Amino acid sequence: MSLPLPLKVIRITQDSPVLKTYVFAHNLRAKPGQFVMVWLPGVDEVPMSVGWQTEQECHLGIANAGDCTAKIHERVKVGDRLGIRGPYGNPFTFQGCSKIVLVGGGYGTPPILNLAQQTVSAGIETIVLLGARNKEYLLYEKQFESLKTDLRVATDDGSKGHKGFVTDLLEKELEKGGIDCVYTCGPEKMMVKVAEMAEDYGVESQVSLERHMKCGFGICGQCCMDDSGIRLCKEGPVLAGSRALKHTEFGKYRRAASGKMEKI
Ligand SMILES: Cc1cc2nc3c(=O)[nH]c(=O)nc-3n(C[C@H](O)[C@H](O)[C@H](O)COP(=O)(O)OP(=O)(O)OC[C@H]3O[C@@H](n4cnc5c(N)ncnc54)[C@H](O)[C@@H]3O)c2cc1C
Ligand code: FES
Numbered sequence: 001m002s003l004p005l006p007l008k009v010i011r012i013t014q015d016s017p018v019l020k021t022y023v024f025a026h027n028l029r030a031k032p033g034q035f036v037m038v039w040l041p042g043v044d045e046v047p048m049s050v051g052w053q054t055e056q057e058c059h060l061g062i063a064n065a066g067d068c069t070a071k072i073h074e075r076v077k078v079g080d081r082l083g084i085r086g087p088y089g090n091p092f093t094f095q096g097c098s099k100i101v102l103v104g105g106g107y108g109t110p111p112i113l114n115l116a117q118q119t120v121s122a123g124i125e126t127i128v129l130l131g132a133r134n135k136e137y138l139l140y141e142k143q144f145e146s147l148k149t150d151l152r153v154a155t156d157d158g159s160k161g162h163k164g165f166v167t168d169l170l171e172k173e174l175e176k177g178g179i180d181c182v183y184t185c186g187p188e189k190m191m192v193k194v195a196e197m198a199e200d201y202g203v204e205s206q207v208s209l210e211r212h213m214k215c216g217f218g219i220c221g222q223c224c225m226d227d228s229g230i231r232l233c234k235e236g237p238v239l240a241g242s243r244a245l246k247h248t249e250f251g252k253y254r255r256a257a258s259g260k261m262e263k264i
Contacts, residue, residue, distance in 0.1 A: 004039050004083030010057075012078055016137045019063045019107055020073055021051065022082070028058045031091030032115035033185075033208050033238040036060070037216045039083030040076070044068035047213045047233075049185070050087055051110030052143060053117065061110035061139065088216045089237050092206050094118070097180040099125040101173050102149075103166055103194050105186025106132065109139040111208055112185055120147045127173060128152070131166025131186065135159040167193045174201040181205065182241070188264050192251035195241030205241030209250070212257050222257070225249055 011023040028036065030050035038060065039045040046068045052059040064073045076082060092115050094100060100119060104112035109130065119126045128149045132138045133156045144151045152169050153161030162169055167190065173179060174197060184194040185208035198205035211223040211232045218234035225232055226249045230239075244250050253261045 002085050004037070004045075004085040006081040007084050008081050009076060009078055012076075015061065015139055016063075016132075018065075018137075019061050019139065021059050021061045022072075022076065023057055023059050024082075024084070025056060026058055026084075027055055028053065028084075028087055030058070030087035030114070032118050033092040033111050033206075034087035034089050035111075035216070035233075035237060036084050036086035036088070037213070038062070038072070039085070040068055040072055041083065043071050045083070047210075047216060049111035049114070049208070049237075051113050052140070053114055059110070061107060063107040065107075086216065089233055090235060090239075092183055092208070092238050094122065094124060094181065094183075097124050099127075099178055099180055101127045101129060101170060101179055101182045103129045103170055103182065103184040103186070103190070104131070104139070105166060105184075105190045106137065107139075108184070108186030108191075108208065112183070113140050113143055115183060116144060116147055116149050120149060126150065129154070129166050129169045129173070131155070131190070133157065165193075166190065167197060170194060170197060174198070174203060179203050184208070184241075188251050191241075192245070195245050198241055199245070206238050207241050207244050208238045209236055209244065211236075211254050214257070222255075222259075 007024040013021045035049045048060045126149045128151045131154045154166040182198045182205040191207045214220045214222040223232040
């Protein structure tokens with residue numbers, strides 16, 4: 001196990017009403033879809049996907065979703081340090097693709113941004129579909145535009161882009177054809193729909209799942225998924241959509257820290 005690196009926060013931006021991006025002057029050399037464990041001493045350690053990365057910086061987009069993340073938002077200021085260990089997990093893969101669609105929803109957007117950085121620089125035609133409840137919650141539009149991805153957005157209330165689900169936009173792209181693979185990270189019900197739609201059109205997909213994680217590197221068994229028993233921190237978090245769909249719990253339930261089943 002690698003020890004957490006005490007990385008100093010050099011910048012913080014508020015990117016939606018619930019999400020702040022914490023920037024560190026450190027290159028994690030994470031592959032897109034990989035995650036790190038973020039330690040707030042005395043509170044907890046939580047998994048976060050690696051977002052935007054450059055040679056000099058890495059960004060973590062952290063939503064205020066509960067105890068630890070609320071304390072990160074409240075307590076951590078520029079100049080403070082967070083303990084970061086990793087990166088861990090299986091990344092998205094895109095070798096051999098020439099045209100792909102990325103679908104991001106909510107705080108699933110950071111790894112999609114990291115993936116877009118890599119696929120654009122690999123010369124792959126990259127269509128990005130972003131969904132949010134309203135325009136205030138749309139994440140990283142400027143960064144996607146700076147990459148010159150083909151960006152479309154959908155909001156539930158129609159305050160920006162298509163009014164409705166981001167999967168409506170995906171269906172249009174799949175109908176047009178020529179897509180090699182669809183990649184997604186976001187609310188699990190959305191990812192089930194994306195994987196099912198891709199299957200319907202005979203297109204491969206990759207999904208990045210979340211389960212409660214403790215060790216993050218395959219020894220505690222906390223993140224095992226029914227029925228295969230795969231450890232999501234090790235064999236995931238990115239799985240082929242077809243493989244994810246074989247899991248009885250995908251889109252239905254997951255386990256809390258205690259092991260208790262929770263409906264999704
Ligand atoms: C691989 C992976 C990548 C993730 N990437 C991001 C990201 O880029 N940005 C982001 O905002 N969030 C991300 N998350 C979710 C994030 O880890 C949880 O929102 C966070 O752990 C909540 O912790 P909390 O103590 O604030 O909330 P709690 O009050 O403890 O719980 C709130 C919710 O978060 C879930 N949760 C709590 N602790 C963990 C844990 N150790 N592992 C997994 N889920 C947990 C709970 O099941 C619950 O549904 C990711 C999760 C995983 C597994
Ligand atoms: S979090 Fe420990 S095995 Fe996955």
